[in-house]
Amino acid sequence: xxxxxxxxxxxxxxxxxxxxxxxxxxxxxxxxxxxxxxxxxxxxxxxxxxxxxxxxxxxxxxxxxxxxxxxxxxxxxxxxxxxxxxxxxxxxxxxxxxxxxxxxxxxxxxxxxxxxxxxxxxxxxxxxxxxxxxxxxxxxxxxxxxxxxxxxxxxxxxxxxxxxxxxxxxxxxxxxxxxxxxxxxxxxxxxxxxxxxxxxxxxxxxxxxxxxxxxxxxxxxxxxxxxx
Numbered sequence: 307x308x309x310x311x312x313x314x315x316x317x318x319x320x321x322x323x324x325x326x327x328x329x330x331x332x333x334x335x336x337x338x339x340x341x342x343x344x345x346x347x348x349x350x351x352x353x354x355x356x357x358x359x360x361x362x363x364x365x366x367x368x369x370x371x372x373x374x375x376x377x378x379x380x381x382x383x384x385x386x387x388x389x390x391x392x393x394x395x396x397x398x399x400x401x402x403x404x405x406x407x408x409x410x411x412x413x414x415x416x417x418x419x420x421x422x423x424x425x426x427x428x429x430x431x432x433x434x435x436x437x438x439x440x441x442x443x444x445x446x447x448x449x450x451x452x453x454x455x456x457x458x459x460x461x462x463x464x465x466x467x468x469x470x471x472x473x474x475x476x477x478x479x480x481x482x483x484x485x486x487x488x489x490x491x492x493x494x495x496x497x498x499x500x501x502x503x504x505x506x507x508x509x510x511x512x513x514x515x516x517x518x519x520x521x522x523x524x525x526x527x528x529x530x531x532x533x534x
């Protein structure tokens with residue numbers, strides 16, 4: 307499957323997971339020839355993307371294939387991939403539960419299976435700006451905040467996620483948003499009293515999120531996205 311097709315499928319899978327925000331948000335796939343990233347063209351919803359609505363954007367943020375200007379926030383994807391050669395797909399969305407949870411400035415606890423993706427540690431948070439990540443300097447700072455983590459919160463903005471393929475990046479974004487949603491629900495009912503300790507959280511990460519389980523979740527979302 308080509309990188310362009312993977313970008314389409316990742317984007318539509320995010321829509322199937324409920325992370326659409328009208329025409330905003332995007333997934334990017336590393337070009338196998340090293341030319342840059344494949345990403346949806348601006349102005350389209352996640353669920354609307356097809357092969358004619360993706361661009362190849364260079365590491366200098368120039369459109370090499372496709373039409374129109376690149377996304378203002380293409381630097382999110384470009385700089386994460388520049389920093390991490392192991393990453394082949396990145397995601398940025400405005401997932402509502404993630405935005406709401408980040409506003410509370412409270413640690414993400416291993417309340418659910420999803421939250422153990424982080425092994426019992428809190429999720430990284432990019433706080434340099436709550437505005438658009440619209441230049442390389444901000445992109446590099448965000449990449450530094452993400453580090454080697456699977457995903458990070460952007461308070462007042464959304465989330466980013468990364469993976470060694472489209473499936474893992476999409477699933478990391480989905481799992482982070484679901485973890486935020488579960489903790490929000492618990493906190494709305496009262497103080498959170500029961501959650502995994504660090505040892506159990508680390509063990510559950512291995513149990514619940516080995517590659518085969520990440521692949522199973524991705525395949526489900528890919529089927530849903532492809533059927534739209």
